[in-house]
Amino acid sequence: MSRERKLALHIYVYSVFITGLLILSYILLKYRNISLLGVVLFGALFFGADNLSVPLPKAGSVSVNFGFSLASLIIYGPSTALLVTLVCAFNIREFLRKVPYYRHLFNIGQFLISMGVASLAFESLYDRQSVSFLYPRNISVIFLCVLVFFISNTSLTASAISISERMNFINLWVFNFAWLIPSEIFLGAMAIAISFLYKLYSPFTLIFTSLPLIIAQYTYFLRIRERRALLSSIMQIVKVVEAKDIYTAGHSVRVAEYSEMIARELRLSEYAIEVLRNVANLHDLGKVQVDLSVLNKPGEFNNLDWEEMKKHPIVGYEIVKEITFLRDSADAILYHHERMDGKGYPYGKKGDEIPLFAKILCVADSYDAMTTERPYKKALSEKEAILELKRNSGTQFDPQVCEAFVKVLERRG
Numbered sequence: 001m002s003r004e005r006k007l008a009l010h011i012y013v014y015s016v017f018i019t020g021l022l023i024l025s026y027i028l029l030k031y032r033n034i035s036l037l038g039v040v041l042f043g044a045l046f047f048g049a050d051n052l053s054v055p056l057p058k059a060g061s062v063s064v065n066f067g068f069s070l071a072s073l074i075i076y077g078p079s080t081a082l083l084v085t086l087v088c089a090f091n092i093r094e095f096l097r098k099v100p101y102y103r104h105l106f107n108i109g110q111f112l113i114s115m116g117v118a119s120l121a122f123e124s125l126y127d128r129q130s131v132s133f134l135y136p137r138n139i140s141v142i143f144l145c146v147l148v149f150f151i152s153n154t155s156l157t158a159s160a161i162s163i164s165e166r167m168n169f170i171n172l173w174v175f176n177f178a179w180l181i182p183s184e185i186f187l188g189a190m191a192i193a194i195s196f197l198y199k200l201y202s203p204f205t206l207i208f209t210s211l212p213l214i215i216a217q218y219t220y221f222l223r224i225r226e227r228r229a230l231l232s233s234i235m236q237i238v239k240v241v242e243a244k245d246i247y248t249a250g251h252s253v254r255v256a257e258y259s260e261m262i263a264r265e266l267r268l269s270e271y272a273i274e275v276l277r278n279v280a281n282l283h284d285l286g287k288v289q290v291d292l293s294v295l296n297k298p299g300e301f302n303n304l305d306w307e308e309m310k311k312h313p314i315v316g317y318e319i320v321k322e323i324t325f326l327r328d329s330a331d332a333i334l335y336h337h338e339r340m341d342g343k344g345y346p347y348g349k350k351g352d353e354i355p356l357f358a359k360i361l362c363v364a365d366s367y368d369a370m371t372t373e374r375p376y377k378k379a380l381s382e383k384e385a386i387l388e389l390k391r392n393s394g395t396q397f398d399p400q401v402c403e404a405f406v407k408v409l410e411r412r413g
Ligand SMILES: [Fe+2]
Pocket: 283, 284, 312, 336, 337, 365
């Protein structure tokens, strides 16, 4: 991370932390009725949920802890809810993982801001004098509070990531957080059930009402763990392929990085970028079936060698299309050696018959081949490779993809 971005991130984190503390102080002074029982009971549940939270792909985590602070807000009011939220400062797992101190400050600040703003909106609209707890206006206010918390919480986190990683805020938000909307609505409903039973019967009902929330969190955990296991297996497969092909060590990882750079310049969604990265990592997987004598041949290829080499996109495609997560984009592997003018292989597809991901892979793959040394050729400099990309734009490469990559490379200097 550059010095400027580091500085911007630190300024942002401290601003979030200080704003969080100011909101906490304001609420504690304005709403002086604090329930010690509420802080202890809901604080303990919040602590459990927060320490079992599930990390998200880019940053942030999924936890049902908000369900408990929301229930404490409905039952006891803003001050109790904010003290319950403050329990996020005691995330033991993050301390054990030696997470940098500014991430703790950010977590505390963003939780206090989000819960604080949601509490203020809640308190100004919620009718505490209402005879029936399940009065429609109050139910709507609870869901409005969920919405305010969700937007504030996820926007603060997405802003931090977009500052630190120079990623598009909207793309990031859509990919990393938008899919959580249904679960947030579920949390709102659960908070209503928890507070209804708690008020009507006793605090003991928490034993029964908190269980579904913990199960919901475990479901999140399984979903994320499945994705991580898949990504880790993909990287293992890449290592196997690269161990076989001694001249292309690190090639797939670099192609994945270049592909991501192009995709960001083309403003593809974060979801598309993640799929593309995985496909790019696996683009040469089919080389596992290419004869070793061809793969590691020190000189230039003859016709027979080329025939052997040309089967790798088909073999790679046949393997990757069996991976559910990547099935829809596996054809990028099949066509990554096709050219815009139809002179590529294996099928001689041309122009728009070639999918976008394959066009991106083709540019990224060729650039890496140009800029790395092989026994039969010297590596081109970045400047020479850019000229080569421009020269082949429209014939070998898609002009739009080529232009996007050249732009990124020139900007990078
Ligand atoms: Fe290839």
